[in-house]
Amino acid sequence: xxxxxxxxxxxxxxxxxxxxxxxxxxxxxxxxxxxxxxxxxxxxxxxxxxxxxxxxxxxxxxxxxxxxxxxxxxxxxxxxxxxxxxxxxxxxxxxxxxxxxxxxxxxxxxxxxxxxxxxxxxxxxxxxxxxxxxxxxxxxxxxxxxxxxxxxxxxxxxxxxxxxxxxxxxxxxxxxxxxxxxxxxxxxxxxxxxxxxxxxxxxxxxxxxxxxxxxxxxxxxxxxxx
Amino acid sequence: xxxxxxxxxxxxxxxxxxxxxxxxxxxxxxxxxxxxxxxxxxxxxxxxxxxxxxxxxxx
Numbered sequence: 001x002x003x004x005x006x007x008x009x010x011x012x013x014x015x016x017x018x019x020x021x022x023x024x025x026x027x028x029x030x031x032x033x034x035x036x037x038x039x040x041x042x043x044x045x046x047x048x049x050x051x052x053x054x055x056x057x058x059x060x061x062x063x064x065x066x067x068x069x070x071x072x073x074x075x076x077x078x079x080x081x082x083x084x085x086x087x088x089x090x091x092x093x094x095x096x097x098x099x100x101x102x103x104x105x106x107x108x109x110x111x112x113x114x115x116x117x118x119x120x121x122x123x124x125x126x127x128x129x130x131x132x133x134x135x136x137x138x139x140x141x142x143x144x145x146x147x148x149x150x151x152x153x154x155x156x157x158x159x160x161x162x163x164x165x166x167x168x169x170x171x172x173x174x175x176x177x178x179x180x181x182x183x184x185x186x187x188x189x190x191x192x193x194x195x196x197x198x199x200x201x202x203x204x205x206x207x208x209x210x211x212x213x214x215x216x217x218x219x220x221x222x223x224x225x226x
Numbered sequence: 227x228x229x230x231x232x233x234x235x236x237x238x239x240x241x242x243x244x245x246x247x248x249x250x251x252x253x254x255x256x257x258x259x260x261x262x263x264x265x266x267x268x269x270x271x272x273x274x275x276x277x278x279x280x281x282x283x284x285x
Binding site: 005012016020025030031032034035038039042077078081084085088089092093095096194197198201202204205208209212217218222223 | 232235236237238240241242244245246248249252253256257260261263264267268270271272274275
């Protein structure tokens with residue numbers, strides 16, 4: 001687990017340095033565009049974490065494996081945090097460029113719904129005392145909510161929105177400057193390593209809490225030294 | 227580029243630092259909260275185990 005933490009620190013450190021000192025000033029948006037280096041990676045992670053969460057939920061439902069539900073539970077708060085960061089930085093980018101902190105356009109609204117899905121998942125799981133039932137209810141919510149992900153992703157194509165279209169796509173490549181793209185990718189990998197490190201740390205706490213009555217927990221070195 | 231210029235961000239200071247600042251704050255806070263949660267959990271469980279042992283020894 002320390003490997004992902006170390007990777008996150010190094011990648012985000014390099015990414016931040018490049019964001020401010022290497023990436024050139026944008027010819028249209030000046031220095032204001034630098035928000036992209038945290039906005040886009042956070043937005044990507046917000047969607048990616050949701051898909052991973054739904055996958056774990058699905059595996060948990062089908063194979064009835066306890067750990068997969070715990071993984072989904074461990075990912076949700078981090079996903080919610082990245083969704084919030086994407087919305088927050090979006091507002092701070094929208095204000096100087098569009099003149100508005102918030103508009104009810106398709107991209108922004110569907111991302112806001114994603115935040116509500118995360119919060120709903122966390123609340124639903126927390127509200128049910130029986131772990132197995134909580135896991136199942138959460139998993140169904142997570143799976144139903146997956147429909148929102150393609151809506152977010154394609155919202156800029158399907159509707160006329162204020163939000164700009166994708167600058168990076170798998171099929172068409174990138175329309176950004178190379179240094180900007182590399183910086184953004186480094187930040188994305190940094191956020192990705194961060195998410196793995198945090199989710200694994202959180203799942204360990206969840207396992208401990210759920211298995212507190214078991215023998216293996218009572219035999220942990222952490223327990224004997226006290 | 228001077229330090230003042232750097233923080234000014236060509237007039238976008240509030241927006242750039244408002245974005246990076248809040249993101250950094252959250253991404254530092256989350257691991258700290260997780261660490262304290264783990265500590266609290268370990269403490270709580272070890273207290274329960276200790277109490278159980280005491281009850282058994284008395285009985």
